[in-house]
Every structure is written in C-alpha cells, then in structure tokens.
Amino acid sequence: MALLILGIALWVAAHLFKRLAPEARANMGNAGKGIAAAGILAGLVLMILGYRGAEFIPVWSPPAFLTHVNNLLMLGAVFLYGMSATTGRLRGKMRHPQLTAVKVWAVAHLLVNGDLASIVLFGSMLAWAVVEVIVINRSETWDRPKPGPAKKDLVLVIITLVMFVVITAIHSWLGVNPFGG
Structure with missing residues (x-):
C-alpha cells in the first residue's frame, strides 16, 4: 500500500x-x-x-449488476478522453474532457471494486481530478475552440469503440474480466 x-x-x-x-x-x-x-x-x-x-482488504461487496454500469461509464470515459484530441463539433462543448473522463473512470471503478486499495486509488484519482479542475479554472481563462466538422465526431465514436475493445482486452490479459463472471 x-x-x-x-x-x-x-x-x-x-x-x-x-x-x-x-x-x-x-x-x-x-x-x-x-x-x-x-x-x-x-x-x-x-x-x-x-x-x-x-493486500486485498474487502470493505464492501459490489452487486454484480454494477459491472454493466461500470462498462457503460467506461465507454463514456473513453469517449470523453478522446474529445480533447478531436477537432469535431463536440470538442468545444466541454472545458475539461480529459479530467471529466478521469472522474467518470474513477466513479466507474469505485462501483465495482470494494477493496481498500481500489478505494484509495480510484478515490484519490477522483479527488485529484476535482481539485485539478478547480485549480485550472481559477488560474486560467478558457478560449472555447471553434467547432469543426461533424465527421470528426464520427471518427471519435469509432476510435472510442476500438479503444474500449483494446482496454477490455488488456484487462482480460491482466486477469481481470471486465464483463463479470
């Protein structure tokens, strides 16, 4: 620890x-x-x-259905993270897509991991992302990017799906089944 x-x-x-x-x-x-x-x-x-x-120190036992909630949230987190790199119409809709993605990722993982190490890791990353947004907002102004072509958002959706598959494959390779069971 x-x-x-x-x-x-x-x-x-x-x-x-x-x-x-x-x-x-x-x-x-x-x-x-x-x-x-x-x-x-x-x-x-x-x-x-x-x-x-x-060491695995159980704190609570997440119900199995939260695995599905986690996966939906993770799909959203991957999409949000990618928004920061896109030049499509969606990019200018959110100031901190990467940090928002970290928050969604952390909440998703807190839902399905009830051990102490997970609570420390994912809870800390959630807290850090919240603090980072506050600090950035207080120290910098934001110039909203101009929207680009909608086709770039379609590319983001495709990349999101591919990255989600890659991330779930890596989890499986590491011995963690992201789909439960």
Missing part, C-alpha cells in the same frame, strides 16, 4: 506543480517539463505496482 500511496502523491504533485508554483516551474524552463513528465510516469508506475501488490 505504501507504493500505491507514494505513486498517488507523486502523480498529484507532478500535475499540480505547474499551477501551484508557476514561478518555480517557469524558472526550470524546458527541463521542468521533463521533470514533470518523469514524475508523472514514476507516479503511474508506482501506482500500478502498489495497486497490484496491495
């Missing part, structure tokens, strides 16, 4: 550093981007290792 918590702390610190200490970050120049990226990557690796190695 210590690696998991350390990974979460590193992830959060690396992401928030730019906005909470902008002068210090600016003084670092381009090296600061590399340091932040390394901190984020190290945090991610520590979270994965810590989560996979954490």
Whole structure:
C-alpha cells in the first residue's frame, strides 16, 4: 500500500506543480517539463505496482449488476478522453474532457471494486481530478475552440469503440474480466 500511496502523491504533485508554483516551474524552463513528465510516469508506475501488490482488504461487496454500469461509464470515459484530441463539433462543448473522463473512470471503478486499495486509488484519482479542475479554472481563462466538422465526431465514436475493445482486452490479459463472471 505504501507504493500505491507514494505513486498517488507523486502523480498529484507532478500535475499540480505547474499551477501551484508557476514561478518555480517557469524558472526550470524546458527541463521542468521533463521533470514533470518523469514524475508523472514514476507516479503511474508506482501506482500500478502498489495497486497490484496491495493486500486485498474487502470493505464492501459490489452487486454484480454494477459491472454493466461500470462498462457503460467506461465507454463514456473513453469517449470523453478522446474529445480533447478531436477537432469535431463536440470538442468545444466541454472545458475539461480529459479530467471529466478521469472522474467518470474513477466513479466507474469505485462501483465495482470494494477493496481498500481500489478505494484509495480510484478515490484519490477522483479527488485529484476535482481539485485539478478547480485549480485550472481559477488560474486560467478558457478560449472555447471553434467547432469543426461533424465527421470528426464520427471518427471519435469509432476510435472510442476500438479503444474500449483494446482496454477490455488488456484487462482480460491482466486477469481481470471486465464483463463479470
């Protein structure tokens, strides 16, 4: 559990550093981007290792039907995450599609994982995404992107479906059946 918590702390610190200490970050120049990226990557690796190695301590038993709710939410999370990269009509509808995707992802996983390590990981990521949105909204104005062609949104739907299949395949490969059973 210590690696998991350390990974979460590193992830959060690396992401928030730019906005909470902008002068210090600016003084670092381009090296600061590399340091932040390394901190984020190290945090991610520590979270994965810590989560996979954490003792299973049951807190609650999720009902089986929540698996279906999770999968629908995850399809939405993948779509939202992709919105940030699209140039279609939908992109300008939401200011923080990636962070919204993290929130949806975290809630979806909290619904189907009732162990302590899952609650720590997914609860922390949910809290981080909420705080990140608040900090960004307070520190930056948003210039809404102009809508692009609707066909780009259709491409986003196709990419979402492909990525959802890839993500479920990876979960299965790791020994987690995302469809229950």
